[in-house]
Amino acid sequence: MNKHVDIVVVGAGLSGIGLSYYLKTLCPNKSLMILEGRDSLGGTWDLFKYPGVRSDSDMYTYGYQFNPWTERESLATGDRICQYLKDTAKKFDIEKHIHYQHKVTHLNWNTMKKRWEVSVNGPQGSEIIHAQYLFACSGYYDYSQGHSPTFKGSEQFKGELIHPQFWPDDVEYENKNVVVIGSGATAVTLVPNLAKKAKHVVMLQRSPTYILSRPQRDFITKVAQAILPAKAASKLVRKKNIWLGKFYFNYMTKHPEKAKKIINKKRRQLLKKDIDGKHFSPRYNPWEQRLCLVPDADLFNSLNENKASIVTDEICHFTETGIQTKQHHLDADIVITATGLKMLFMSGVDICVDGCVQDIGNKMFYQGALLQDIPNFGMVFGYTNASWTLKVELVSQYICRLINHIDANNAQYFVPTAAPDIKPELFLNLSSGYIKRSEDSIPKQGHKAPWRLDQDYDTDKARLTTATFPESGLEIRC
Numbered sequence: 001m002n003k004h005v006d007i008v009v010v011g012a013g014l015s016g017i018g019l020s021y022y023l024k025t026l027c028p029n030k031s032l033m034i035l036e037g038r039d040s041l042g043g044t045w046d047l048f049k050y051p052g053v054r055s056d057s058d059m060y061t062y063g064y065q066f067n068p069w070t071e072r073e074s075l076a077t078g079d080r081i082c083q084y085l086k087d088t089a090k091k092f093d094i095e096k097h098i099h100y101q102h103k104v105t106h107l108n109w110n111t112m113k114k115r116w117e118v119s120v121n122g123p124q125g126s127e128i129i130h131a132q133y134l135f136a137c138s139g140y141y142d143y144s145q146g147h148s149p150t151f152k153g154s155e156q157f158k159g160e161l162i163h164p165q166f167w168p169d170d171v172e173y174e175n176k177n178v179v180v181i182g183s184g185a186t187a188v189t190l191v192p193n194l195a196k197k198a199k200h201v202v203m204l205q206r207s208p209t210y211i212l213s214r215p216q217r218d219f220i221t222k223v224a225q226a227i228l229p230a231k232a233a234s235k236l237v238r239k240k241n242i243w244l245g246k247f248y249f250n251y252m253t254k255h256p257e258k259a260k261k262i263i264n265k266k267r268r269q270l271l272k273k274d275i276d277g278k279h280f281s282p283r284y285n286p287w288e289q290r291l292c293l294v295p296d297a298d299l300f301n302s303l304n305e306n307k308a309s310i311v312t313d314e315i316c317h318f319t320e321t322g323i324q325t326k327q328h329h330l331d332a333d334i335v336i337t338a339t340g341l342k343m344l345f346m347s348g349v350d351i352c353v354d355g356c357v358q359d360i361g362n363k364m365f366y367q368g369a370l371l372q373d374i375p376n377f378g379m380v381f382g383y384t385n386a387s388w389t390l391k392v393e394l395v396s397q398y399i400c401r402l403i404n405h406i407d408a409n410n411a412q413y414f415v416p417t418a419a420p421d422i423k424p425e426l427f428l429n430l431s432s433g434y435i436k437r438s439e440d441s442i443p444k445q446g447h448k449a450p451w452r453l454d455q456d457y458d459t460d461k462a463r464l465t466t467a468t469f470p471e472s473g474l475e476i477r478c
Contacts, residue, residue, distance in 0.1 A: 005033045007403075008118055008131040010346070012036035012098045013043020014389060015380040016137035017085055018064055019396040020094045025066075026400035033129065034094070035120060037103035037347070041089060043139060045082040050164040050336075052193030053078035056185045056293050058214075060238040061245070061387035064088060068234035072225065073216045075295040107134065108352040109375050114412045116376065132413070133403065135378040141341040149339055153317035160334045164190060165341075175199045177331050179323055181315070182338030183209040185292050190338060192298040195307035202330055203310045204323065208282045209289065210263055213270055213297040242390070242457060249287060249385050256285035270300040279310040287385060343442065345379070364424055364444045366416035366473060367464060368453045369395040371443060375477075376413045379443070383455060390457050398464040405469040406476060415475045422473075423447040450474075 007023060009016050012034050023032055040046050045053075054077045055062050062081075063069030067088045071080070089095040099122065106119035118129040146165040154161060162171065164186050174197040180187050183205035195201045217225070220240055224233040252259035267280055282289075294300070302308040313325035322332040350357045351374065363372040368391065370378050378399050382388030402414060424444040445453045450473055454460065470476045 003127065004130045006030040006131065007032050007133045007135070008116065008129060009034045009135050009137055010104050011043060011136070011138035012041040012089075012100075013045070013137065013139060014085065015139070015382070015392050016043070017041065017089055017094055018389060018392045019135060019137055019380055019399070020097060021064070021066060021088075021092050022393070022396040022400050023403075024092065024094065024097075026397070027403050030403065032097045033131070034098040035102045035104055035118070035129075036098055036100050037138075038143075039100050041095075041098060041100075042082040042085050045078045045085065047143060048078055048165065048167070049169075050167040050186070050190060052189045054189060054295070055081060056189075056290075057387040058241050059084075060234055061241050062389050063234075064389060065238070065393055067091065068231050068238070070230040070234050072221075073295075074218075074221065075214065075216060075293065104138075104347070104349050106352070107346075107349060108355060109377070111354050111375070133376045133378075135380060135399065136346050137380045138345075138347055140345060140381065141343050143347070145342055146337075147340040147342045148337060151315060151318055151323075151337075153319065155318075156320055157318045157322075157332075157335065158320045159322075159332055162334065162336050164336055164338050171334070173198050173334055176333035177322075178202070178334045178336065179204050179330050179332040180336045180338050181205075181323075182336075182340070183207065183292075184338065184340065185290070186340075187338040188292045188294055188299050190336060191308050192294070192302040194336075195302040198307075201302070201308040202332075203308065204315070204325070204330060205279070205310065205312050206314055208278070208280050208312060209292050210282055210286055211280060211292045211294060211299065212263060212266065213300060214293045214295060216295050242386075245386050246457060252286040259286045267300070270297050270304075272304050275303055275310075279312050290384065345442070351377070360443055362424070362444070364418060364422070364446050364451050365453055366418075367395075367398060367450045367467065367471075368460065369398050369464075370414070370416045370474070372416050372418050372451075375415045383457070385455050386457055391460065394457075394460050394464045398467065401467075402469060409476065411476045411478050413477055415477065416473055417475050418446065418451060418473060422451050425452075 007030050009020055016034055020032060020034055023030065054075050058074040059069040059076045102120050102122040104118060105121055108117045110117055116131045116134040118131060120127055120129055146163045148163055162168065173194055176199055178194050178198045178201045180190050180201060181204050187203055188211060191201050191203045221237050224236045311328060313327050316324045316326060323330045345360055351360060352358065358374060366372060380392055380395050382391040406414065425447055426444060445451060450471060
């Protein structure tokens with residue numbers, strides 16, 4: 001393997017493949033290496049194997065703009081998304097740059113050499129790769145462990161206890177009682193899919209989540225796909241979904257009480273009257289945490305057909321045969337702890353500058369793409385209130401323009417440097433548990449541009465596509 005390369009991308013998931021496409025296209029003279037710790041590409045969509053795993057963003061915006069999603073289903077299953085990523089990597093000749101089973105163990109920027117020293121464990125052992133640029137596309141959560149609260153008495157439970165991040169290949173749930181602990185995207189996906197075969201499925205939640213049904217194909221999508229070529233239809237639906245997503249987010253955050261009424265009205269239209277609305281009435285406002293989307297009301301249909309039920313209660317302890325809550329005993333052959341992710345940037349690898357470990361939790365994002373005081377380094381992080389990929393593509397194009405500017409001016413590296421008056425703030429605009437648990441380790445944002453992340457596609461598009469170099473706060477050095 002070539003140990004000297006222009007650009008190293010860490011991670012061959014959605015972000016890594018997207019960034020690599022733009023690097024190959026817009027910086028064609030740069031040598032590229034993609035380091036993937038696992039033995040296949042796909043990231044999240046290759047890791048998660050639980051029943052029904054799917055996107056919770058529509059694929060017309062979650063798919064790449066340069067390789068439009070042309071299938072009919074808007075919320076695709078994990079295996080189909082993974083195949084889409086593999087097809088994209090093959091179609092655009094990205095796959096040849098991927099080095100599988102190459103796990104990054106240490107990162108150090110050497111100012112004297114103006115290069116990154118990337119320590120890697122691969123099939124041939126340990127080695128160091130030297131690169132001018134390093135871009136992190138390894139996601140934001142720990143692949144090796146999920147968030148697993150300790151439940152009193154769980155050791156005495158005689159059934160199976162499973163975390164969905166590590167779904168066993170041999171689990172049998174047909175004609176069995178299943179309890180899914182959780183109320184987020186994983187839980188609302190698991191419940192209707194398990195209910196197809198299980199005897200009964202209970203979604204046990206400590207507190208409710210806003211849940212909306214979304215048709216796999218709405219009216220506009222059906223018409224577009226009926227009269228237009230596949231790619232043209234995909235582009236039209238993409239624009240429509242970007243606009244609608246922004247409209248709904250802005251409306252719900254500005255008018256939370258009206259939004260609650262609309263959400264509740266739509267839910268009542270889909271659910272039987274005897275199902276208590278308390279199970280769908282969170283204590284927080286819409287979009288203080290991510291909304292959960294269910295395709296074609298599948299969760300509501302499972303509840304209506306009595307194949308599944310919801311219990312909102314606190315767990316007291318496990319028993320040999322299930323879970324004792326404050327008000328119920330829930331019999332279970334299988335308990336699934338859909339209790340969330342454990343956030344972890346760069347897989348916990350230390351990022352050093354001249355041998356000094358950098359405290360990433362005290363660094364600020366610059367233009368949502370670079371990281372304060374870290375030379376020639378980028379961290380690709382998508383939206384929390386829209387499709388992840390929309391931000392990935394904007395950031396990727398910005399990074400390519402920056403690299404080309406450095407080349408054109410015979411420079412060597414960039415360093416985002418914050419003025420003393422830039423005040424750090426939390427940048428993730430959600431109150432979800434997995435975010436709150438990790439606030440200290442998550443990079444921050446500044447109180448104003450270009451250090452602020454607005455979580456708004458149109459704002460970011462205007463800002464990132466028109467930015468000229470050198471920018472305020474971004475030093476270009478020889």
